[in-house]
Every structure is written in structure tokens, then in C-alpha cells.
Amino acid sequence: GRLWRYVRGAPKAELHLHIEGTLEPELMFEIAARNGVAVEGTVESHRIRRQSFKDLQDFLDLYYAACDVLKTEEDFRDLMYAYLQRAAVDNVYAAEVFFDPQTHTERGVPFDVVISGLHRGIVEGHRNLEIRANLIMCFLRHLSEESALSTLEQALPHLDKIVGIGLDSGELGNPPSKFERLFERAAGMGLKTVAHAGEEAGPEYILEALELLKVRRIDHGVQCLKDSSLVERLAKEGVPLTTCPLSNMKLQVNSRYFGGRNVTGQLLEAGLRVTINSDDPAYFGGYINDNFVRAVSDCNLTERDVYKMCRNSFTSSFLSDVDKAFCI
Ligand code: HPA
Numbered sequence: 567g568r569l570w571r572y573v574r575g576a577p578k579a580e581l582h583l584h585i586e587g588t589l590e591p592e593l594m595f596e597i598a599a600r601n602g603v604a605v606e607g608t609v610e611s612h613r614i615r616r617q618s619f620k621d622l623q624d625f626l627d628l629y630y631a632a633c634d635v636l637k638t639e640e641d642f643r644d645l646m647y648a649y650l651q652r653a654a655v656d657n658v659y660a661a662e663v664f665f666d667p668q669t670h671t672e673r674g675v676p677f678d679v680v681i682s683g684l685h686r687g688i689v690e691g692h693r694n695l696e697i698r699a700n701l702i703m704c705f706l707r708h709l710s711e712e713s714a715l716s717t718l719e720q721a722l723p724h725l726d727k728i729v730g731i732g733l734d735s736g737e738l739g740n741p742p743s744k745f746e747r748l749f750e751r752a753a754g755m756g757l758k759t760v761a762h763a764g765e766e767a768g769p770e771y772i773l774e775a776l777e778l779l780k781v782r783r784i785d786h787g788v789q790c791l792k793d794s795s796l797v798e799r800l801a802k803e804g805v806p807l808t809t810c811p812l813s814n815m816k817l818q819v820n821s822r823y824f825g826g827r828n829v830t831g832q833l834l835e836a837g838l839r840v841t842i843n844s845d846d847p848a849y850f851g852g853y854i855n856d857n858f859v860r861a862v863s864d865c866n867l868t869e870r871d872v873y874k875m876c877r878n879s880f881t882s883s884f885l886s887d888v889d890k891a892f893c894i
Pocket residue numbers: 584587622734735736737762765813845846
């Protein structure tokens with residue numbers, strides 16, 4: 567109907583998207599076959615397994631296992647290109663795409679293979695699909711500071727292909743403070759910084775990400791609602807939150823922490839700079855426009871709210887001011 571048409575037509579930027587989380591079962595089997603990797607089950611059985619998750623870790627276990635099929639530069643190119651094709655359909659003008667190098671280097675895939683493949687996908691996407699994309703290198707917070715620092719070293723020859731760094735994986739027990747030195751070093755190299763905080767862990771992780779990691783955006787951040795003084799500060803400082811409604815639903819964040827409610831409406835009412843994103847669309851049952859429609863229908867939002875969140879996505883992005891002005 568009318569709502570779908572408005573959401574579909576609105577230009578938007580996607581700021582919270584894990585490229586490994588766009589690996590659809592079809593592409594996983596296709597890549598597995600050409601690499602001679604055995605994968606149990608069928609496309610259908612994998613679709614069914616992805617229908618629900620107990621929590622973030624239950625999802626992560628499956629997500630990391632699926633990555634085992636990715637081996638060559640071609641694989642990473644194809645993964646990126648497939649995502650950009652799908653995002654273009656949703657009228658995404660620009661995407662800031664997370665990738666997890668450690669997931670691949672720990673399996674023996676060289677860092678250069680990963681980043682060269684993803685970058686090729688971006689170059690071809692820009693040329694053929696007129697969509698822009700930039701890479702944000704994420705560090706796995708369940709691994710050590712030492713592993714993160716050595717991964718940052720490996721990125722040095724490729725800084726021209728990376729706009730910033732982020733922090734993801736299992737949040738509970740792995741607070742931002744663990745990576746204070748990493749973020750300081752990356753900022754010194756001219757990289758922008760973001761971090762997942764307040765997805766499953768409490769508002770104190772959001773505060774640490776701001777104070778210790780000095781991040782420009784908070785990924786998820788929904789748990790700020792548990793601390794009204796933090797909400798006030800985020801609103802006053804205009805800190806962007808990259809929220810992911812379908813992710814929060816599928817990982818039981820809503821059911822465990824918010825009485826089953828989609829909190830997009832509450833975040834907007836609090837005056838926060840909310841953006842809508844898809845996180846891991848091949849696992850959570852929808853791409854960015856599906857996330858908008860879910861938030862609008864769960865929270866009775868208006869077209870004005872949709873417009874505001876699309877505009878927020880550009881103003882919160884790492885695009886140049888000239889590009890921002892062109893997009894808004
Ligand atoms: N949270 C933390 N780590 C992740 C996520 C997420 O939602 N998706 C992929 N890695």
C-alpha cells in the first residue's frame with residue numbers, strides 16, 4: 567500500500583549491516599560447491615534454522631559457522647555485490663558496511679584476500695548499480711586486545727579502503743573498556759569509530775563506548791532506555807543510534823528486556839537520532855525496507871517519522887558534507 571510505497575521510494579543510507587550477515591543459504595551453497603566445502607542440510611533446512619534464535623550468542627554460533635565456505639577473493643566480491651544489488655532495490659544510496667576480518671584470518675584466509683574481494687564488490691557496485699559503499703572494519707570483542715591490535719596492523723596497507731572501525735560479537739562480559747587502546751590508535755590513524763553497545767548489555771556499556779572509545783555512533787543502543795539521564799545526554803548531543811528492529815525481535819531483545827515491545831517509537835519520542843538498519847538480513851528475515859515497515863506498523867509511526875529517520879541516516883553517515891547535501 568501507500569506506506570510501502572513511501573518507504574520504498576525514500577532515499578536512505580544503511581549504517582549497520584554486517585556483510586557476513588547477508589550470506590543467504592543459496593549463495594552459501596553455491597560458494598561451498600565451487601570451493602569443495604561440505605555443508606550439511608539444504609537451502610530449506612537452513613532457512614528454517616534461521617527463523618528463530620534464543621539470543622545473540624545462539625545467532626553468532628550459526629553466523630560464524632556459515633562463514634567457513636568463504637575462501638577466495640571471488641567469494642568476498644560476490645557476497646558484497648549480491649548485497650549491493652539487493653540494497654539498491656530498497657533505494658539505499660550509500661552503505662557503510664561492517665566486515666569481521668578476524669572471522670576469516672582465524673580460519674587461515676589472508677586479510678588481503680578478504681579486503682580485496684570486498685573492495686572489488688564495492689567498485690563494481692558503484693560502477694554498475696550507482697550505489698556507494700564504504701567499509702567499517704569490526705573487531706570481535708570476544709577475542710583479545712592483542713588479536714585486535716595485530717589485525718589493525720594488517721589493515722595498514724589498506725587504509726584507503728576503510729572509513730572506520732567498529733566493535734561487534736558477544737557483548738556481555740566484553741565491555742568497551744577492553745578496547746580503549748585499540749580505538750585510540752585507530753582514531754590516531756584517521757579512522758572514524760563506532761561500536762555495538764546496549765544491545766544485550768546495559769546502559770553502562772553505552773556510556774563506556776562514548777567516554778572511553780569516543781565513538782561517533784552507537785550501534786543498537788536500545789538499552790539506553792533503562793537510564794533516563796543517558797537518554798537525555800544522547801538526545802542533547804545528537805548521538806546517532808543505528809537500530810535494527812528485526813534483529814531485536816529475532817534475538818529476543820524485545821521479549822527479554824522490553825516486555826515484547828518494538829522500542830523504535832519510544833526512542834523517537836525521547837528525541838534521539840534514530841536510524842533504521844538491517845544488521846544481518848539473511849538471518850533476521852528482512853532487508854532495510856522490511857525493517858522500516860516493521861517499525862512503522864509496530865509503533866504506529868508516520869511518513870514524517872520515516873522521512874526523519876532516512877534524513878538521520880545521511881546526517882549520521884561518514885559521507886562528505888558535499889555528498890550529504892546532495893543526498894538530503
Ligand atoms: N551484535 C553483535 N555482533 C554481531 C551482530 C550483532 O547484532 N551481528 C553480527 N555480529
